[in-house]
Amino acid sequence: VFQAPTGTRDFYPAELNRLRYVQDAWRRTSVNHGFEEIDGPTFEHLDLYTVKSGEGIVSELFSFERFGGEKTFALRPEFTPTLARMYASKAASLPKPTKWFWMQNCYRAERPQRGRLREFCQWNCDIVGLPPFDANDPEGEARAKALVDRELLSCVIDMLRSIGLTHADVRVKFNSRELVTGRLRAIGVGEDREAKVLALIDASAKLEKAELRQRLEAAGVSAEAWDRLMAVPAVQDGVAVLEHGLDRLVGMLVDEMPDEDCDWLQYDPGIVRGLAYYTGMVFEVHEASGAERAIAGGGRYDKLIEMFGGPPTPAVGFGMGDVVLSLVLADKGKMPADAEVARKLGLNPDAIVVSNGSAEADGAVAGVVASLRRAGLHARRSSKKIGKAMQDAAKVGARFCVILEGADKATVKDMGTQGQEMCGVAELVGRVARQ
Amino acid sequence: VFQAPTGTRDFYPAELNRLRYVQDAWRRTSVNHGFEEIDGPTFEHLDLYTVKSGEGIVSELFSFERFGGEKTFALRPEFTPTLARMYASKAASLPKPTKWFWMQNCYRAERPQRGRLREFCQWNCDIVGLPPFDANDPEGEARAKALVDRELLSCVIDMLRSIGLTHADVRVKFNSRELVTGRLRAIGVGEDREAKVLALIDASAKLEKAELRQRLEAAGVSAEAWDRLMAVPAVQDGVAVLEHGLDRLVGMLVDEMPDEDCDWLQYDPGIVRGLAYYTGMVFEVHEASGAERAIAGGGRYDKLIEMFGGPPTPAVGFGMGDVVLSLVLADKGKMPADAEVARKLGLNPDAIVVSNGSAEADGAVAGVVASLRRAGLHARRSSKKIGKAMQDAAKVGARFCVILEGADKATVKDMGTQGQEMCGVAELVGRVARQ
Numbered sequence: 103v104f105q106a107p108t109g110t111r112d113f114y115p116a117e118l119n120r121l122r123y124v125q126d127a128w129r130r131t132s133v134n135h136g137f138e139e140i141d142g143p144t145f146e147h148l149d150l151y152t153v154k155s156g157e158g159i160v161s162e163l164f165s166f167e168r169f170g171g172e173k174t175f176a177l178r179p180e181f182t183p184t185l186a187r188m189y190a191s192k193a194a195s196l197p198k199p200t201k202w203f204w205m206q207n208c209y210r211a212e213r214p215q216r217g218r219l220r221e222f223c224q225w226n227c228d229i230v231g232l233p234p235f236d237a238n239d240p241e242g243e244a245r246a247k248a249l250v251d252r253e254l255l256s257c258v259i260d261m262l263r264s265i266g267l268t269h270a271d272v273r274v275k276f277n278s279r280e281l282v283t284g285r286l287r288a289i290g291v292g293e294d295r296e297a298k299v300l301a302l303i304d305a306s307a308k309l310e311k312a313e314l315r316q317r318l319e320a321a322g323v324s325a326e327a328w329d330r331l332m333a334v335p336a337v338q339d340g341v342a343v344l345e346h347g348l349d350r351l352v353g354m355l356v357d358e359m360p361d362e363d364c365d366w367l368q369y370d371p372g373i374v375r376g377l378a379y380y381t382g383m384v385f386e387v388h389e390a391s392g393a394e395r396a397i398a399g400g401g402r403y404d405k406l407i408e409m410f411g412g413p414p415t416p417a418v419g420f421g422m423g424d425v426v427l428s429l430v431l432a433d434k435g436k437m438p439a440d441a442e443v444a445r446k447l448g449l450n451p452d453a454i455v456v457s458n459g460s461a462e463a464d465g466a467v468a469g470v471v472a473s474l475r476r477a478g479l480h481a482r483r484s485s486k487k488i489g490k491a492m493q494d495a496a497k498v499g500a501r502f503c504v505i506l507e508g509a510d511k512a513t514v515k516d517m518g519t520q521g522q523e524m525c526g527v528a529e530l531v532g533r534v535a536r537q
Numbered sequence: 538v539f540q541a542p543t544g545t546r547d548f549y550p551a552e553l554n555r556l557r558y559v560q561d562a563w564r565r566t567s568v569n570h571g572f573e574e575i576d577g578p579t580f581e582h583l584d585l586y587t588v589k590s591g592e593g594i595v596s597e598l599f600s601f602e603r604f605g606g607e608k609t610f611a612l613r614p615e616f617t618p619t620l621a622r623m624y625a626s627k628a629a630s631l632p633k634p635t636k637w638f639w640m641q642n643c644y645r646a647e648r649p650q651r652g653r654l655r656e657f658c659q660w661n662c663d664i665v666g667l668p669p670f671d672a673n674d675p676e677g678e679a680r681a682k683a684l685v686d687r688e689l690l691s692c693v694i695d696m697l698r699s700i701g702l703t704h705a706d707v708r709v710k711f712n713s714r715e716l717v718t719g720r721l722r723a724i725g726v727g728e729d730r731e732a733k734v735l736a737l738i739d740a741s742a743k744l745e746k747a748e749l750r751q752r753l754e755a756a757g758v759s760a761e762a763w764d765r766l767m768a769v770p771a772v773q774d775g776v777a778v779l780e781h782g783l784d785r786l787v788g789m790l791v792d793e794m795p796d797e798d799c800d801w802l803q804y805d806p807g808i809v810r811g812l813a814y815y816t817g818m819v820f821e822v823h824e825a826s827g828a829e830r831a832i833a834g835g836g837r838y839d840k841l842i843e844m845f846g847g848p849p850t851p852a853v854g855f856g857m858g859d860v861v862l863s864l865v866l867a868d869k870g871k872m873p874a875d876a877e878v879a880r881k882l883g884l885n886p887d888a889i890v891v892s893n894g895s896a897e898a899d900g901a902v903a904g905v906v907a908s909l910r911r912a913g914l915h916a917r918r919s920s921k922k923i924g925k926a927m928q929d930a931a932k933v934g935a936r937f938c939v940i941l942e943g944a945d946k947a948t949v950k951d952m953g954t955q956g957q958e959m960c961g962v963a964e965l966v967g968r969v970a971r972q
Contacts, residue, residue, distance in 0.1 A: 103846045104585050104622045107610055110578035112623050115637075118574050133884055134910045136917040139553050143545035143656055144579065144612075144642060145599070150539050164580070164610070166601035168646045175542055175599070177579075187539045188547050202550075207579060211603045221578055233920045249903070260910055360907050411538045449568055468684070472795050475569045475695055482571040485668045 109220030116440045121223065123443045124424055125205060128225040131261040132203035135253070137227050140202045142184035148174040150183045154379065154409060164211045177209035180421065181226050183410070189230050190412030198231035199250060217395040217426045227257055228419030230407065247416060248354035251383045251402065254418050258387060258398060259366045266436040272397060275370035276385040279401070282374055289327035297378060299323060304376040332371045355383060379403050383418065389430050397430060398422035441499055450499035452479040453534045455506065456491035463506035470506060470527060477531045502534050544655030554878045556658065559859055560640055561882065563660040566696040567638035570688070572662050575637045577619035583609040585618045588844060589814065599646045612644035615856065616661050618845070624665050625847030633666035634685060652830040652861045662692055663854030665842065682851060683789035686818045686837065689853050693822060693833060694801045701871040707832060710805035711820040714836070717809055724762035732813065734758060739811040767806045790818060814838050818853065824865050832865060833857035876934055885934035887914040888969045890941065891926035898941035905941060905962060912966045937969050
């Protein structure tokens with residue numbers, strides 16, 4: 103007996119439809135927000151990943167070699183390096199800003215845990231480059247970045263909203279790496295210790311108090327300095343942050359954002375994103391009570407395009423996985439029932455075709471089903487008795503049940519209105535077609 | 538400078554849209570024909586592939602190991618082993634027949650050639666199990682198989698038709714492995730030499746005459762026996778095959794098929810499909826003049842579900858790759874232009890929003906764009922002048938161009954009718970919404 107590899111999933115139709123339901127929301131939101139879809143290889147040359155993340159990442163990758171002379175490849179653990187490579191190689195001919203989204207599987211060679219599998223689907227949106235801004239305005243570039251950062255945050259928030267979540271369910275916790283650097287300098291942490299303390303902030307929510315204290319001591323951060331570092335204004339939503347004058351950049355971010363979106367934002371000094379390459383705004387989407395891992399995370403990475411051989415280009419992006427989001431949707435009762443998911447995906451049949459059992463009708467079923475399908479309609483043949491076929495039709499949400507009464511006569515039952523009428527076989531396509 | 542691995546592809550938006558256009562036709566046809574979508578892991582335990590195809594396949598796979606104690610994995614070269622595994626593990630609770638489709642990437646560690654890449658997208662449809670049949674009818678099971686085989690062929694043909702191809706462009710060349718076995722016995726080829734001669738038939742179209750003659754001699758097949766093996770009735774379409782009484786099974790296959798589908802069929806004694814596991818009807822879709830590799834291929838594999846630990850279950854299926862199909866569509870001029878592809882995929886914007894240049898209008902753009910998007914509409918902001926924004930709107934097929942004339946006043950230009958009218962900002966969503 104064969105089994106799927108640990109940490110991977112088999113998707114039978116009902117499970118795949120639930121994934122498609124999430125992906126449809128991702129894709130629809132991306133398109134509505136003006137992003138265009140791209141894709142790249144499932145595996146890349148290994149050095150595409152080590153250039154950004156260092157050799158340390160190799161142990162977290164599925165890597166392999168082929169044929170003596172060839173390079174080593176690795177399954178993508180994320181899409182950003184591919185995006186940076188693709189942007190860099192066509193930078194001169196791409197619009198400013200370039201808005202791309204991506205939605206495929208990623209792979210991590212780690213031990214699987216709740217919310218963290220070895221193969222999972224990820225949605226990315228990235229905005230590379232800035233719209234035109236006034237070069238004479240000393241704040242012009244910062245304003246242009248804030249505009250683009252807002253666009254990205256609005257896209258995440260709109261997706262969460264469109265799938266039925268509210269800001270009581272999930273929160274978009276944000277911070278700014280520039281702000282964090284400033285605060286680090288204020289408590290005496292210089293560039294030499296910065297990476298270490300950033301990693302500590304990133305891990306702090308998951309550490310026991312005693313262990314955190316011990317590690318802070320080792321890093322030379324006093325308890326008082328730590329409190330200053332993690333200070334939050336009394337009122338935590340975005341507007342309050344502005345009112346408290348916490349930071350000019352954060353202010354610009356929230357300033358022009360519609361109230362409906364601001365409601366989802368929460369300033370959190372503990373959000374720094376572990377990765378070394380973030381340079382400005384950073385954020386994570388979390389379940390409001392802190393259950394589960396992060397639903398999404400991202401931020402501004404202004405140095406990355408250069409690292410992959412492109413011209414210096416500011417950029418901002420995020421990734422959202424299907425696993426944690428699906429857990430949160432299920433927990434909150436926001437994942438519709440299977441039949442409703444199928445209906446929302448347009449998978450419910452237009453017609454179930456069944457014979458009344460006469461030889462003439464039996465012989466006509468195949469032709470009727472074929473003609474409906476050739477007309478672009480979703481038709482299914484039932485080999486059951488009429489009553490049972492009708493029950494099946496109701497169960498799968500079919501729009502019509504077509505009962506063949508002979509070679510050229512059919513009863514068409516509208517499963518919505520429950521009305522029925524007779525017609526000739528030639529009229530069936532017109533009768534069943536969506537208006 | 539980084540590059541994608543040889544034999545893989547970067548899909549920028551226009552290229553990805555062309556792939557999505559093909560995938561949409563695949564998915565729509567599958568759904569209309571009553572197939573349900575499934576998916577499995579991108580990599581499987583290596584032995585899932587060797588059990589079906591033998592150790593010989595290992596050199597054609599991208600395989601890798603993780604952590605000392607773990608098994609070896611391989612990127613899927615095809616989906617059928619995963620499908621058989623998934624069916625086998627839930628066989629008792631699945632409907633008869635089970636109709637599944639699948640549409641994802643496959644991987645082959647071969648040297649890339651025209652029409653054959655290392656990573657490509659494949660569409661599979663499989664019908665596993667049979668509908669109920671009269672066990673007292675000696676031909677009952679054969680008729681049930683022919684019914685299901687026809688359903689599968691109609692699905693392929695409908696997809697080709699729906700994407701704009703005709704039976705003048707491509708042909709569905711079919712044969713029957715049972716028929717081939719009968720013909721082999723008739724010319725004195727027993728079970729011991731069967732695999733060898735099947736491989737020779739499979740390769741014959743690509744061999745030089747002299748080499749074919751030499752290999753036939755080595756296999757003990759005389760020129761006269763070869764001619765009998767490859768004999769085709771004078772009239773080659775499906776109906777003619779039946780009239781010539783070529784084979785009862787083939788007759789049953791074509792018998793009840795609508796004429797519109799029969800027109801695509803062509804009996805071809807050279808189609809045997811190299812793989813050892815086919816047991817009945819086999820087919821390949823080819824460009825009519827013989828250009829390019831096969832567009833699709835498949836057949837009946839009645840022993841495979843057992844091989845993967847399931848109950849004995851007849852099954853039939855096919856696979857179609859995106860690479861050759863796309864080459865044929867391009868060659869025949871059947872791939873629409875980029876803008877038309879985007880429109881067919883529903884990717885054209887509902888509105889381009891632009892300011893008339895006044896400070897009030899500039900300040901209102903972000904809010905207007907956000908409210909359109911929150912209403913589920915596809916809105917894009919333009920930072921250009923009105924005239925240039927209007928040109929862009931026409932180019933990307935936007936339905937409306939919205940010119941903000943102040944904080945609460947807009948001109949809405951219908952890009953279809955070219956008519957325009959003024960309205961307040963609050964009315965914009967209603968004006969732009971799809972009716």
